[in-house]
Amino acid sequence: MLPFKLVYSEKYFLPIGEHVFRADKYRLIQERLLQQHVADSGDFIVPQPASESDVTLVHSPHYINKLMEGGLSAREELQMEIPYSPQVVDAFMLHTGGSILAAERALKDGICVNVGGGFHHAFPDHGEGFCMINDIAVAIRAMQKRGRIRRAMTIDCDVHQGNGTAFIFGNSIPRPDILPSTSAPVLGRIPAEEAVKGKDVFTISLHQEHNYPYVKPASSIDVNLPDGCGDSEYLGWLDNALSSALRQFEPELLSYVAGADPFGQDQLGGLSLTIDGLKQRDELVFRAARARDIPIMTTYAGGYAHHVEDTVTIHCNTVIAAAEVYRAAESRLST
Ligand SMILES: [Zn+2]
Numbered sequence: 001m002l003p004f005k006l007v008y009s010e011k012y013f014l015p016i017g018e019h020v021f022r023a024d025k026y027r028l029i030q031e032r033l034l035q036q037h038v039a040d041s042g043d044f045i046v047p048q049p050a051s052e053s054d055v056t057l058v059h060s061p062h063y064i065n066k067l068m069e070g071g072l073s074a075r076e077e078l079q080m081e082i083p084y085s086p087q088v089v090d091a092f093m094l095h096t097g098g099s100i101l102a103a104e105r106a107l108k109d110g111i112c113v114n115v116g117g118g119f120h121h122a123f124p125d126h127g128e129g130f131c132m133i134n135d136i137a138v139a140i141r142a143m144q145k146r147g148r149i150r151r152a153m154t155i156d157c158d159v160h161q162g163n164g165t166a167f168i169f170g171n172s173i174p175r176p177d178i179l180p181s182t183s184a185p186v187l188g189r190i191p192a193e194e195a196v197k198g199k200d201v202f203t204i205s206l207h208q209e210h211n212y213p214y215v216k217p218a219s220s221i222d223v224n225l226p227d228g229c230g231d232s233e234y235l236g237w238l239d240n241a242l243s244s245a246l247r248q249f250e251p252e253l254l255s256y257v258a259g260a261d262p263f264g265q266d267q268l269g270g271l272s273l274t275i276d277g278l279k280q281r282d283e284l285v286f287r288a289a290r291a292r293d294i295p296i297m298t299t300y301a302g303g304y305a306h307h308v309e310d311t312v313t314i315h316c317n318t319v320i321a322a323a324e325v326y327r328a329a330e331s332r333l334s335t
Contacts, residue, residue, distance in 0.1 A: 002043045003326045005105050006033070006319065007098045008115040009046050014091045016082045020267055020304050021130050026116050028312045029300075038320055045105070047114075050096035050138060057141035058134055058168055060125045067132065080127040092132040095119065099135035099299055103143050103253060106297040111286070111326055113319055118257045118301030120162035121213065129160065129212060136255050136299060137168045140201055143253060153202040153251035155242065155285055156219070158259025158301040159269035161207040165257075166219040169201040196220070202249040204241050206234070208262075208270050221245055227270045231277030234262065238281060242288050254289050254296040258282060260303025260314035267304045278314050282321035290325055298322070 014023035033039040077084050098114045105112035121129035140152045156162035202220045209224035264272040289296040303311035
C-alpha cells in the first residue's frame, strides 16, 4: 500500500484516434503500477468531473459554452491539435476533477498524484497543444475559492513551457527576468522582490527554449534550457530554481507538473534526460516539498517517447519516487 492516494479513472482515455499523444497511456500506467505491485487497487481513488463553476474560475464562460455546445471554429480546433468531440470534453472535465481531488488529498495527506492532467497549454479563452482545460490552474483557483489555501506554486517540468499556466497567473506582475541558458547550473537573476509581493501563485517552468510554444508568456521563473541538456545540468537548474523560489515565496500548496517528455527519446522534445535522471528529478521535487512540509499535488502532462513503454516507465517512476521519499519520511517519524 502506498503512503498516499493515486487519482485515476478508466474514463481518462481521450478518444482522439491515431495520435502522437497516446491517450491510452493512463490505462497502461495504472496496469503497470498494479502488475509491478507498486500500488494495489485500494490506493486508487476515482474523481468526479469538475463542475462548470469551478472551470469558470479560470476559463471564460464564452469558451466553456463553445466547448459544451460544439461551437469551436475550425481554426480553434486546429490550434488545439486534437479533434473535438463531446466525449473529449467529458474526459478533460474528468481530468480536471481529478486535479481538484488531488489538490484536496494533497492538503490532507501531504501528497497526491493525479494519474492524468497537467494540461498546461490551455488558456482562459482557448485551448492549444493537446490541452483543452487548464486543470492545474482550475485546481489551484478552486482551493483558493474554498478558502483552503491562499498561495500556491507551480513547478512545471514538462519539456514545453507552461504558457497557459504562466499567462493565467501572470496578471499584472511585471515581466520577471528570464534565466539565461548558459551551461553553468547557476541561477542567473531572480524576480525582483516587488514582482513577488502580493502574488498568490508563483510559477516556475523548466523547458527547452527552442521548442513549442514559440511565444512564451513570462512565468515567475523561466529556465530556458539549451537543446540536448542532460541529467546533471537539468538537475542543477531545477535545484537552483526551486530553492530560489522557496526562499522568496511560501506556498501552501505545490503543484508539480511531471512531464515525461524531457526524455532523450521523446518525439516532441529535444532534451537528453535519461529515465534515471527523470526519476532523480521527481525525487528532488518531492524531497524539497517533504523537507518543508508543503503539500504537493502532481499531474502528468506530456510524454511522447518512441516506445510508449518508456513513457509509462517514466510516469510510474514518479509514483515510485514519491513512495520512496514519503515512506522514508514515515519511517523516520515512527522511530
Ligand atoms: Zn510537453
